[in-house]
Amino acid sequence: MLIVAGSDSGGGAGIQADIKAVTCLRAYAMTAITALTAQNTEGVFGVHAVPLDFVRQQIHLVLDDLGADVVKTGMLATAEVITAVAEALAEADPEGRLPLVVDPVMVAKGGHRLLAEEAVEAMRSVLLPRATVITPNLPEAEALLGGGTIDTVERMEEAARELKALGPDAVLLKGGHLVGEGPLVDLLIDAEGGLHRFEGPRLATTSTHGTGCTLASALAASLAQGLDLARATGRARAYVAQAIATAPGFGRGHGPLNHAHTVGRFGGV
Template sequence: MKGRVLIIAGSDSGGGAGIQADIKAVTALRGYAATAIAALTAQDTHTVHAIHDVPLPFVRLQIELTLKDIGADAIKTGMLNKGEVIAAVREELDLHAPETPLIVDPVMVAKGGARLLNAGAERALIERLLPRATLITPNASEAEVLTGLPVNSFAEQDRAAERLLALGARAVLLKGGHLPGEEVRDVLLTPQGRREFKNERLHTTSTHGTGCTLASAIATGLAQKLELHEAVSRAHAYVWTAIRTAPGLGGGNGPLNHTHTVKPDA
């Protein structure tokens, strides 16, 4: 076991996304996962049916105690559905882990279409978390909200990534799974240059939690001292296999096979 990752996000009762997916991904890549749960969701593979907010002082306490005792080599944020939660998270990180790499997955809309952030939270994410991010990992829809630009083609994907970098993130991985075509292209943009990560499109409904899983896999790589492009490359390979070997559970967008790295005789 190598690399401590603190995940600050929402819980998914169905186990396919959110904190549950994060823990599975970090563990499958031989990291150590700690958590601060910011919200509880009641959801299945179809949609999010209800959200229950965790009291803000308790969110703060989870972060503080974990960082003071266990510590973290990387931090990943997921669903933070209110502006005051985002502000509190930023304050706690500034207090207890100001130099720790932060991967921001701007979870805004669930796979089933349920809106997970209000307008105030979107503004707080842009103003408070994005400038602190070592890497931000939006999909095309999230990039449109964050930048105000359309993202329907490779050229627009590149333009939106440049805008996000200009807004203050140190690096941007703009995912292309929502764009049309048989090739899925993600763009990693940093001040030093750009890289593309391409895979053939897998025609499947087992895609619930892909964003959470990818961001946590990248966070694990950074916690294990991989270079950013190496962490992204490994995470891509891990998620692609997790989708390809998904168990086919549920009647909607099903979960991935997070445990494909686990040997049966371990």
């Protein structure tokens, strides 16, 4: 699978988390890097954009030679990058047969904005209509829908259906930002409009850096391996939950996950 996203120097999110997740789920990861970031568990301290032509070149060369069973996008940063990625994918796959998982990364765990405000419209109009599934959290969903608060599970379902109306085949709306002590609820609206509800316990931990990247990549890897969307979602959620539960506790801020929990004595997921 091809991952189009930014690099995380701290290794917890972005391309680094993507490669770890895909590899530990026994799939093969290729990359087109859109930006370099200087960051650690305490935050993002610098972003260096990759030239657009070089982003396009990475995508073209990888898909032309190795091919792919699925593409996953993460941090794209600007409207120009979003447009360049969408154009490159359309050129490589003019009939739109290649599944596309879009993680609309907007804000890092420490609060640093990773998608320019003026790029939200490009994400909404250029990339979402091409997506097989999008995986926003609640703040990202609110931004994509142009405002409003998503503060209940009932409102989550309404928002997921509103997001699907923007063009993606399916929407996985993650409920981790809901306030309260109830279970963690994620909602999947599939291509036929069916609702799938996933629940799990909330884990009291600061080791949550890269959860969104990891979930989307685990989902994409599972799709590449032939699972249907609902089963792929369940597998990805189980993988992330165990990665959080067994996190190594590195850093002074939001620490990374244990992507390698499928290796050795833990067995496969």
